[in-house]
Each structure stands twice: as structure tokens, then as C-alpha cells.
Amino acid sequence: MHPETGLGLESMLPPGRMVTSDEGDGDVQPLWLSDGPATAELWTRMHAEHVRSGLWPLLLDSLDPSDSEFRxxxxxxxxxxxxxxxxxxDPADLLAQWWTTYTAVDEDDDMLDTHRRLAVTAPFGQTWPGLASSRETTTNPDQLAAEFAQAFLADRPQTRLGLVAAASGAEALTAAGWAGPCNYDNDTAKFSAVVRDWEHRFGARVVAVGFSTLHLSVASPPVDEHEALLVAAEHFAFCPDNIWQGSRPSCWRSTTSRPSTGSTCGPISSGFLRGYPRLQAGEESDSCVNPLGLWRSSKRPAPRRSWLGGRVRSRSDSGNRTRCVVGACCRSR
Incomplete structure (x- = not known):
């Protein structure tokens, strides 16, 4: 895949190169990477060209902004x-299996007793509640993704553009060989399967990817407490460390009980819960709030298995527009 040749993209792209994977004999080049920072206009143009080019644009963030290797x-x-x-x-089977695994109580190797462990996933406990229903929306998912790309780049101006031959953003994660979830599973395709289902059910779009973080826009988040709890359950199954590694596990009801017009974004897809965060838009907290672990504590050192993203301020309006950030299941440095 050489996007500069054969696709008529030469005039659109800044200087860049094909990235060669560390694995194999050095002949695998899964993505193109720009040499310098991306712009929102460039991402939007490449996203519009996807139908013709087959290349999905990703805003790529690095582990360390000062690292010249751009890991x-x-x-x-x-x-x-x-x-x-x-x-x-099958995304439904994966989420159910992960839920069963992560809600299992191990009294010999658990920081919490059984009652407190099950309280983390209340009201469901160890019972998988099933998938949240899809919802129709009048919001254009692709337009929202472009708006989120602009906001993301404002927060992380060092972000570069990546192009991956893939049918969707979810599939681009696998095609690019992203290893963000490797502390839980080396097969990113499993996580791509779930994200692809979110694309269909919620109008989610993969906009940006970091060393161990995944950033989505979400056009159709839940609008009531029941839907919010189901989405929270899916996100716990997808990436439980967003809750486990917060400063204080608490019951899910405490976050979903009070509607709000704000939207808070944190390490696990809080954008899916528009109207249900405890914090108002733009606020930050030094404590973890469940069910979604909206903010990782800055006072507690992260253990080796940790999501490595930072806290993100919300930008939202009163309409059905939101974005989310998913902690990518705990890749180590």
C-alpha cells in the first residue's frame, strides 16, 4: 500500500513513509505515517476519500510526545x-465471555472482598445483562467524527496522520497491527469486532489511536439510565482496568442516577453516556467515578498493567453529539 502512487493522492498528502512492522522478515508495511503533525482538514479530506481509496485515516498519537521514534x-x-x-x-459472545472472566470472584487474590467486588458491577453483579440496543440518530456520524478530529488535534497538536487499507476504522485497528490490548489478548481482531459492532449500533467512528488508547466519536449514545447501565457493562467487559485501576471502586448507580446536560470524556468511553456523568462538561476530578472510571486518579501510581492515556476535557453541546475515549485494555510500556 503506497498511498502516494496510483490513487491520485500525491497532491493531498504531506511528506510521509510506509511503516515496516518489527515482526517477520521486514517486508510487512501495514500503514503509511506522515512525517509531521496532521491537521483536521487533512483527516477530513482523507476520510472523504476513503470510499475511493480504501484507506482509513487515523490520527496517531505517541507514547511520549518528546520521543523522536514516535512509538x-x-x-x-x-x-x-x-x-x-x-x-x-462474535462481539456479543466476546463481551459475555469477558464479563464472566472479569466478574469472577477470587478470594485468594483480590483486593476487595466478595461483597465489594460484586458492588463494582451492580446492579448486575456477575450476571451478564446483554447488549445495549441500537438507537437511531439524526446526527451524521461522519460529520461528528470530523468535529472530534478537530477537537482531538487541538488537545494533541503533535498527532500524525496514518493511512491503513481497511473497510472501516474498527478493521483498521487490526490491519495496522495495533497492539494496545496486548496485556489481555494479543489478537486485536477481537476488539475490532466489538468496535465494529459499536459502529453499527451507536454510529461510532474510530478517529484516533494512541500507544494504548482508542478514541471514538459516538453519534447515538444512550438517553436513559437503563441504556446507560447496559453500555457501562459493555465497556467494563471491553476494558475493565478503566474501573479496576481507579482510586476507589463504587457502585454504578452513583454515576447513572442523575441526568445532566453535560458530557464528560474520560479513559473509557464516557461519551456513550451523554447526560449521565457526575461531572459537568469541562470539569476534572482527581478521583475515579464508576461505572465508567471516568477519570483515573492522578494520585495513585498506575500498576504495570494500565491504560496509558491522559485525561481529556469534554467538548459538547446540548444536542445528541458526543465523543468518547476508550482505554485500550492495558498495554505496558
């Missing part, structure tokens, strides 16, 4: 040959 992308720490196909996995 993991510039350093080739991507492993597409290790991945299966997202089509090989």
Missing part, C-alpha cells in the same frame, strides 16, 4: 501478522 507507530511496534480477522469473532 509505537514510527518505531514499527505493530504486528498485523499476529491478528486474526474481526469477522471471525
Amino acid at each position: 509505537p507507530w514510527g518505531s514499527g511496534e505493530v504486528f498485523p501478522e499476529q491478528m486474526s480477522s474481526p469477522a471471525s469473532h
Whole structure:
């Protein structure tokens, strides 16, 4: 895949190069990476060109903004040959299996007693509640994604553009060989399968990816407490460390009980819960708020298995527009 040749993109793209994967014989090049920072206009143009080019644009963030290697992308720490196909996995089955695993009580190796452990996932406890229903929306998911791209770049101006040959953003995660969830599973295709389902059910779009963080826009978040709890359950199953590694586990009801017109974004897809965060838009907190672990505590050192993203301020309006940030299941440095 050389986007500069054969696709008529030469005049649109800034200087860049193909990234060679660390694995194999050095002949796998899963993505194109710009040499310098991206712009919102560039991402939007490449997103509009996707239908013709087959290349999905990703805003790529690095582990350390001062690192000249721009890990993991510039350093080739991507492993597409290790991945299966997202089509090989059923997202409902995956979430149910993960839920069963992560709600299991191990009294011999648990910081919490059984009662407090089950309170973390109340009102469901260890019972998987099933998937949240899809919702129709009048918000254009692609327009919202472009708006989020602009907001993301305002927060992270060092972000570069990546182009991946993929049918969707969810599939681009696997095709690029992103290893963000490797502390839980080396097969990113499983996580892509779930994200692809979110694309269909909630109008989610993959906009940006970091060393271990995944950033989505969401056009159709839940609008009542029941839907919000179901989405919270999906996100706990997808990435439980967003809750486990907060400063104080508490019951889910405390966050979903009071509607609000604000939207708060944090390490786990709080954008999916528009109207249900405890914090108002733009506020920050030094404590974890469940069910979604909206803010990781800045006072507690993260253990080795931790999501490595930072806290993100919300930008939202009173309409059905929101964005979310998903902690990518705990990749180590």
C-alpha cells in the first residue's frame, strides 16, 4: 500500500513513509505515517476519500510526545501478522465471555472482598445483562467524527496522520497491527469486532489511536439510565482496568442516577453516556467515578498493567453529539 502512487493522492498528502512492522522478515508495511503533525482538514479530506481509496485515516498519537521514534507507530511496534480477522469473532459472545472472566470472584487474590467486588458491577453483579440496543440518530456520524478530529488535534497538536487499507476504522485497528490490548489478548481482531459492532449500533467512528488508547466519536449514545447501565457493562467487559485501576471502586448507580446536560470524556468511553456523568462538561476530578472510571486518579501510581492515556476535557453541546475515549485494555510500556 503506497498511498502516494496510483490513487491520485500525491497532491493531498504531506511528506510521509510506509511503516515496516518489527515482526517477520521486514517486508510487512501495514500503514503509511506522515512525517509531521496532521491537521483536521487533512483527516477530513482523507476520510472523504476513503470510499475511493480504501484507506482509513487515523490520527496517531505517541507514547511520549518528546520521543523522536514516535512509538509505537514510527518505531514499527505493530504486528498485523499476529491478528486474526474481526469477522471471525462474535462481539456479543466476546463481551459475555469477558464479563464472566472479569466478574469472577477470587478470594485468594483480590483486593476487595466478595461483597465489594460484586458492588463494582451492580446492579448486575456477575450476571451478564446483554447488549445495549441500537438507537437511531439524526446526527451524521461522519460529520461528528470530523468535529472530534478537530477537537482531538487541538488537545494533541503533535498527532500524525496514518493511512491503513481497511473497510472501516474498527478493521483498521487490526490491519495496522495495533497492539494496545496486548496485556489481555494479543489478537486485536477481537476488539475490532466489538468496535465494529459499536459502529453499527451507536454510529461510532474510530478517529484516533494512541500507544494504548482508542478514541471514538459516538453519534447515538444512550438517553436513559437503563441504556446507560447496559453500555457501562459493555465497556467494563471491553476494558475493565478503566474501573479496576481507579482510586476507589463504587457502585454504578452513583454515576447513572442523575441526568445532566453535560458530557464528560474520560479513559473509557464516557461519551456513550451523554447526560449521565457526575461531572459537568469541562470539569476534572482527581478521583475515579464508576461505572465508567471516568477519570483515573492522578494520585495513585498506575500498576504495570494500565491504560496509558491522559485525561481529556469534554467538548459538547446540548444536542445528541458526543465523543468518547476508550482505554485500550492495558498495554505496558
